[in-house]
Amino acid sequence: MLLSARRVNAPRAVIGGLGVVVCAMGAVAASHVLDPRTPTLLVTQPVAAGQLITAADLQAVPVAAGNGIDVIPAAQISTVVGRPAALPLTAGALLNSADVGPAVFPPAGQAVAAVGLKAGMYPLHLAAGDRVQVVLPAQPGVLPAPTPAPTAASAASAAQAQPLVATVTAVGRPDTQGVMVANLLMDADGAARVAAASTSMSGVAVTLLPAGDS
Incomplete structure (x- = not known):
């Protein structure tokens, strides 16, 4: 009786183990769907227009993609470091493509x-x-004149x-x-x-x- 019980329970244990693995894989996949954030470049300190951007000026922070926000992924930091800031960069601001390139500052007028x-x-x-x-x-020495x-x-x-x-x-x-x-x-x-x-x-x-x- 004990032998037959073990023969019956062994397949159940295997199936149960597979279920745990499948659930774990599903949880990982769901985490990517529910948390679609991408490491994005954030300015950590002020950078003047025309000044070359360094790695110390930037930090990677997770930001939700989409919503029409023009941001630069942290994976593209090599395309930014060593290039001039087109505008004055403020600490705490997300870096976007318009911020990088030849200085266009100050604006006309x-x-x-x-x-x-x-x-x-x-x-x-x-x-x-x-x-x-x-x-x-x-x-x-200048006094207000009559209107x-x-x-x-x-x-x-x-x-x-x-x-x-x-x-x-x-x-x-x-x-x-x-x-x-x-x-x-x-x-x-x-x-x-x-x-x-x-x-x-x-x-x-x-x-x-x-x-x-x-």
Whole structure:
């Protein structure tokens, strides 16, 4: 009786073992279907436009494919390292094909102004990618004039008085006197005004704008 029971149970054990293997293989296949993420290149530190991209500037992170997102797979890192950044790259951003190649920065009609910001004239932790409003120093000894009748000249002056909004593209380290140099991307006229005001003793100030503000 015992021998016949063993003869009956042995095939069942084999079939049961095969079932476990099949289930395990199915679980592995399902994991690939349910988790269709692809290692993708992420920027780990700021890279200026025109600067050569290094392996230390990149990191592989899993990202779900599709959704129309233009990303570069981590397997293609050799096609990126050693090439220039076409645009300023911000830490934490996914790298895409438009970011790599000959520099196309700044865009037409815009310019980058380098500004020395004194301590207390900029927010702490100011970083590339921040949107800021630029506050120009008042001209000493100049009092506000009475409001004249609207003219073409006054309209131009009013346009110049509009708040200057810029995007921070790079920041340096504060020197021993607390002055930090920041690169600000804005329209060309505004950049010229900021560059001229940077020589003022009172200096230029920037305030951080809320996310999504223009």
